[in-house]
Amino acid sequence: xxxxxxxxxxxxxxxxxxxxxxxxxxxxxxxxxxxxxYSLFLSTHLKRGIIPDEGYHFELSLQFKPTxxxxxxxxxxxxxxxxxxxSPFLGYWLNGRALxxxxxIFKEPSNWRQLVFLRIVNTVxxxxxxxxxxxxxxxxxxxxxxxxxxxxxxxNTIMFVFLSGGVNYDNPSNFMSTAGLYFLIRxxxxxxxxxxxxxxxxxISLGTLIKITLLPVALIxxxxxxxxxxxxxxxxxxxxxxxxxxWLPISFVIALLVLNFLIYGINYIKSQSLTPSCRDxxxxxxxxxxxxxxxxxxxxxxxxxxxxxxxxxKYPEPLRYFFDTWIRAMLKKIYGIMGHKSYYxxxxxxxxxxxxxxxxxxxxxxxxxxxxxxSLMGIIGFYTIVLIYxxxxxxxxxxxxxxxxxxxxxFPVISAIYVLFSHYVMKISNKPxxxxxxxxxxxxxxxxGPIRFFILYDSVFASWFx
Numbered sequence: 094x095x096x097x098x099x100x101x102x103x104x105x106x107x108x109x110x111x112x113x114x115x116x117x118x119x120x121x122x123x124x125x126x127x128x129x130x131y132s133l134f135l136s137t138h139l140k141r142g143i144i145p146d147e148g149y150h151f152e153l154s155l156q157f158k159p160t161x162x163x164x165x166x167x168x169x170x171x172x173x174x175x176x177x178x179x180s181p182f183l184g185y186w187l188n189g190r191a192l193x194x195x196x197x198i199f200k201e202p203s204n205w206r207q208l209v210f211l212r213i214v215n216t217v218x219x220x221x222x223x224x225x226x227x228x229x230x231x232x233x234x235x236x237x238x239x240x241x242x243x244x245x246x247x248x249n250t251i252m253f254v255f256l257s258g259g260v261n262y263d264n265p266s267n268f269m270s271t272a273g274l275y276f277l278i279r280x281x282x283x284x285x286x287x288x289x290x291x292x293x294x295x296x297i298s299l300g301t302l303i304k305i306t307l308l309p310v311a312l313i314x315x316x317x318x319x320x321x322x323x324x325x326x327x328x329x330x331x332x333x334x335x336x337x338x339x340w341l342p343i344s345f346v347i348a349l350l351v352l353n354f355l356i357y358g359i360n361y362i363k364s365q366s367l368t369p370s371c372r373d374x375x376x377x378x379x380x381x382x383x384x385x386x387x388x389x390x391x392x393x394x395x396x397x398x399x400x401x402x403x404x405x406x407k408y409p410e411p412l413r414y415f416f417d418t419w420i421r422a423m424l425k426k427i428y429g430i431m432g433h434k435s436y437y438x439x440x441x442x443x444x445x446x447x448x449x450x451x452x453x454x455x456x457x458x459x460x461x462x463x464x465x466x467x468s469l470m471g472i473i474g475f476y477t478i479v480l481i482y483x484x485x486x487x488x489x490x491x492x493x494x495x496x497x498x499x500x501x502x503x504f505p506v507i508s509a510i511y512v513l514f515s516h517y518v519m520k521i522s523n524k525p526x527x528x529x530x531x532x533x534x535x536x537x538x539x540x541x542g543p544i545r546f547f548i549l550y551d552s553v554f555a556s557w558f559x
Contacts, residue, residue, distance in 0.1 A: 117237040128248035135258025136212035144259030157189025174371030183302035184262035219257035226508040239519035243511035249542035269300030270505040298349035426500030438541040
């Protein structure tokens with residue numbers, strides 16, 4: 094008995110140094126595992142028609158399954174007025190390759206099995222997003238427990254978890270955006286300038302081939318990369334670059350930039366627009382029957398309002414729209430779910446209060462000399478302004494019915510937002526106030542997170558079937 098106790102004590106002593114060295118990393122993997130379980134459960138049990146636009150993304154992915162190139166126009170693409178060749182298609186191409194892999198396992202997989210498999214692929218992308226969020230926080234936050242806060246809040250953001258279990262182009266584009274931000278932050282931290290610059294370019298260029306909404310991220314990150322390079326004379330690294338060592342990543346980056354030009358550049362040259370309109374490809378008769386045209390005919394205004402006309406009709410001007418409408422709606426659709434069915438926890442008003450509390454902290458602890466944090470703030474700010482502009486422009490078309498206002502549209506920079514959020518929370522110097530803030534954050538995100546949704550909304554889940 095004594096020898097057993099001694100062996101156990103000896104083993105415990107050996108574990109203690111390991112735990113002290115790796116406790117934060119272990120907790121991260123626990124959070125990641127819990128998130129993976131959430132998302133995989135949604136992937137395998139959520140009924141069809143629940144996740145926003147999943148049917149559209151799934152059907153378009155099926156178009157890419159028979160070919161390794163770009164499929165020709167079909168009845169499906171015509172019904173949406175879509176020109177695949179001149180639109181970002183990489184996400185669907187990757188889904189097509191994933192379905193090819195599935196066919197190696199199952200000869201003729203059912204539609205449900207193919208849908209579930211693509212959902213699981215999307216979950217893997219979101220696991221990557223969570224992982225890179227942690228890596229970004231490790232680059233920017235000194236406290237090892239503070240580094241876990243962005244991971245905790247992200248994995249308990251209900252719309253992010255919900256979206257992660259579905260087929261869409263948001264999950265791979267969010268992954269590429271977050272990975273690109275990680276490599277950019279490493280550039281700002283003066284770590285392997287060439288390698289990380291290429292990593293940032295590679296990820297962002299891939300992301301813009303998946304979804305057009307990453308173009309603003311590409312633009313603003315390029316601006317900050319140039320500012321950093323000039324400020325630190327980092328461009329001198331290119332003079333002594335070992336081309337033989339970096340020829341492969343350089344070739345990939347050049348190829349991706351060329352592909353981006355062949356889509357967005359050619360579109361702009363031909364039609365002065367980054368994406369082709371329906372009438373650039375199809376006849377007026379076809380374009381008048383697309384879901385977008387029908388939506389405009391059904392709930393849109395006869396003519397787009399100007400800002401002055403909107404104000405005369407008692408609609409909010411842009412600044413009031415931002416504070417009175419946009420923030421509230423975005424919080425509602427990030428910390429709640431808006432899809433085929435809606436779910437809004439009662440905690441959403443408290444997230445609004447938390448937002449203003451952290452904003453106050455950012456003013457209190459703002460450090461103008463911290464280029465990394467300020468660049469992150471600039472990236473978030475620029476992307477948010479672009480998003481507000483797009484949303485307000487849509488409101489002028491539809492009479493302020495929030496038609497295109499979706500919480501998931503902010504997700505390309507959600508990791509940056511949460512890292513910035515955690516940075517300022519951990520700056521609180523008053524320990525009791527810090528503990529109170531952390532307790533409130535943990536309570537809000539757990540109470541409004543996936544567990545409560547799973548309990549209350551079990552009707553949206555299906556048993557596994559093939």
